[in-house]
Structure formats: structure tokens, C-alpha cells
Amino acid sequence: MKTALITGGAQRIGAQITQTLHENNYNVIIHYRHSEQEALALAQQLNNKRSNSATTLQAELSNLDAVKTLANAIDSLDILVNNASVFYPTPINEASQNSWNQIMATNLIAPFFLSQTLAPTLLKNNGCIINIVDVHAERPLKNHSIYNISKAGLAMMTKTLAKELAPNIRVCGVSPGSIIWPENEAKLTEDQKNKMLSKIALERQGDAGDIANTVLFLANSPYITGQIINVDGGRTLNQ
Numbered sequence: 001m002k003t004a005l006i007t008g009g010a011q012r013i014g015a016q017i018t019q020t021l022h023e024n025n026y027n028v029i030i031h032y033r034h035s036e037q038e039a040l041a042l043a044q045q046l047n048n049k050r051s052n053s054a055t056t057l058q059a060e061l062s063n064l065d066a067v068k069t070l071a072n073a074i075d076s077l078d079i080l081v082n083n084a085s086v087f088y089p090t091p092i093n094e095a096s097q098n099s100w101n102q103i104m105a106t107n108l109i110a111p112f113f114l115s116q117t118l119a120p121t122l123l124k125n126n127g128c129i130i131n132i133v134d135v136h137a138e139r140p141l142k143n144h145s146i147y148n149i150s151k152a153g154l155a156m157m158t159k160t161l162a163k164e165l166a167p168n169i170r171v172c173g174v175s176p177g178s179i180i181w182p183e184n185e186a187k188l189t190e191d192q193k194n195k196m197l198s199k200i201a202l203e204r205q206g207d208a209g210d211i212a213n214t215v216l217f218l219a220n221s222p223y224i225t226g227q228i229i230n231v232d233g234g235r236t237l238n239q
């Protein structure tokens with residue numbers, strides 16, 4: 001039985017990746033930060049389907065010590081899915097060092113040091129790392145410079161680690177387009193949503209299953225490394 005760690009795996013896209021990998025015979029470690037109830041409920045639901053197949057681990061990924069503690073709590077791993085991320089606008093005239101530190105730490109520094117700390121066990125298992133990037137890693141989203149820079153870094157991390165960790169560990173990425181509308185401070189108006197939808201060639205949002213299925217495809221593709229697949233309904237055709 002193979003084991004996958006999904007960061008931010010209790011909610012939204014992360015929860016779907018967790019469920020899809022589990023349905024395909026992976027044991028899952030569901031990482032969460034604040035979503036304890038959702039993580040425990042999801043683990044319970046998966047353990048009801050197959051006993052001892054899901055566990056949870058809490059960690060604040062903007063804290064490097066917590067990142068290392070999380071990684072060191074894991075004995076054996078086949079897939080690391082770096083999914084957790086923060087997303088909110090940082091217009092250049094308002095961007096603060098706090099936002100820079102929080103977004104970079106969560107979206108870029110944590111995936112790097114999780115990969116480093118978990119590399120020895122991934123190497124033993126011929127495992128892989130799958131980074132959830134964003135189409136905005138290449139084509140910037142206005143007023144989100146820090147987020148764009150963090151995801152551009154994650155895209156380069158995918159390629160540079162694919163080179164360095166080959167031939168025993170593969171490193172790939174999935175770049176979602178518009179999948180689930182952002183919440184809280186990043187919430188969009190109906191006008192903004194319609195404008196975004198009008199740019200998608202397939203004329204609709206994707207769903208979390210589109211991302212999870214691509215993660216599964218990459219997990220099952222032993223001759224693919226260093227590649228990042230856009231799952232965006234053709235949105236980048238119109239950008």
C-alpha cells in the first residue's frame with residue numbers, strides 16, 4: 001500500500017485530491033492548519049471505507065520548525081502533494097513585508113523544505129512530488145504580485161528539483177485555472193467572476209475532480225518528470 005501526504009488536504013481542492021488518491025488505493029495523511037473538524041471527519045469517512053487508511057497531521061506551514069516537525073513525523077511516503085496555499089490581493093502600494101513573508105513561507109518555502117526533509121523516504125520508495133502551482137505562475141494576475149511570484153517560484157522549484165532528485169524521485173506540477181472561487185479576503189464580485197469566466201475557452205469553471213484526476217495521472221506516469229500541466233479549460237489561450 002502506498003502513502004500520500006496532501007498538504008491542506010481537508011478542504012476544497014485538497015480534500016478532493018485526498019479522496020481520489022484514497023479511492024485509488026493510497027493510504028492518505030491529511031495535513032491541515034485550522035480545518036481540524038473537516039480533516040478528522042474526512043479521515044473518519046475514509047477509515048470507514050478501509051480501516052487504518054487515513055491519518056491527520058496539523059501544522060502551520062509558515063513556520064519552518066513546524067514544517068520540519070510535520071515531515072519528521074512521517075515514516076514512509078510515496079507521494080507528497082504540495083497543495084496548501086494562501087491567496088489574497090497585495091496591490092503594490094499596500095503590499096507589506098508581513099504579506100510577503102506569509103505568502104512566500106506557505107506557498108514556496110514550506111514546499112521546498114517539505115521536499116528536502118521527505119526526500120530520503122521518497123527516494124527509498126521511488127516516489128514523487130506533485131506541486132499544485134497556478135496558471136498565474138506564468139501569466140500574472142493583476143494586484144496579486146506576491147502570490148504570482150510565489151507560484152512562479154514553485155514552478156521553477158518543480159523543474160529544478162526534478163533535475164536534482166532524478167532518477168529516483170519524480171517532481172511534477174499541476175497548474176489550475178479557475179476551479180473554486182476564492183473566499184474571505186480574496187472573494188470576487190459577480191462582475192469579476194463573469195469577466196473571468198468569459199476568458200475561459202471551455203466557457204466554465206473546472207472542478208476539484210479535474211485537478212485530482214491530473215494528480216493521479218502524474219502519480220501513475222513513471223516516465224514524466226519536470227512537467228507542469230495546465231488544467232484551465234483553455235484559459236491561457238485567451239490571456
Ligand SMILES: NC(=O)c1ccc[n+]([C@@H]2O[C@H](COP(=O)([O-])OP(=O)(O)OC[C@H]3O[C@@H](n4cnc5c(N)ncnc54)[C@H](OP(=O)(O)O)[C@@H]3O)[C@@H](O)[C@H]2O)c1
Nearest residue numbers: 008012013032033034035060061062083084085176179180
Ligand atoms: N481554487 C482555485 O480555483 C485555484 C486556482 C488556481 C490555483 N489553485 C491552487 O490550488 C491549490 C488548492 O486551492 P484551494 O482554493 O483549494 O486552496 P485554499 O482553500 O485557498 O487553501 C487550501 C488549504 O491551504 C491550507 N493553508 C493555507 N495557509 C496555510 C498555512 N500557513 N499553513 C498550513 N496550511 C495552510 C488551509 O488549510 P486549513 O483550512 O486547514 O487552515 C487551506 O484549507 C492551491 O495551491 C491554490 O493556489 C487553486
